[in-house]
Amino acid sequence: MDSADVRRIALSLPETVEKVAWEMPTFRVAGKMFLTIPDDETSFAVRCPKHERKELIAAEPAKFWVPPHEAGSAWVRVRLAALEDIDELRDILVDSWKQAAPTRLVDAFPRTD
Numbered sequence: 001m002d003s004a005d006v007r008r009i010a011l012s013l014p015e016t017v018e019k020v021a022w023e024m025p026t027f028r029v030a031g032k033m034f035l036t037i038p039d040d041e042t043s044f045a046v047r048c049p050k051h052e053r054k055e056l057i058a059a060e061p062a063k064f065w066v067p068p069h070e071a072g073s074a075w076v077r078v079r080l081a082a083l084e085d086i087d088e089l090r091d092i093l094v095d096s097w098k099q100a101a102p103t104r105l106v107d108a109f110p111r112t113d
Contacts, residue, residue, distance in 0.1 A: 046096035
């Protein structure tokens with residue numbers, strides 16, 4: 001998996017647009033950012049409530065982490081090489097998208113669970 005897979009899945013989500021900000025690709029729904037792909041493209045950042053973020057990092061530190069400059073935010077970084085498969089990548093991106101998307105889009109989004 002690589003950043004092209006991240007981009008393809010993100011842009012398949014309803015009303016998602018890509019916009020360059022801070023010299024990197026960012027992805028937004030209804031004007032709210034839910035994904036960034038930093039320069040080296042070996043990881044990506046997604047929305048994640050702080051209480052869940054601590055649990056993720058503790059459970060899988062090789063997969064999830066937070067750079068010091070993002071410690072106060074509700075975001076987490078994900079290492080692409082540590083992901084199990086494309087389904088896990090999609091699940092992570094959809095979860096972040098749902099946190100940013102308006103209720104009307106989330107309610108219309110097909111459930112997979």
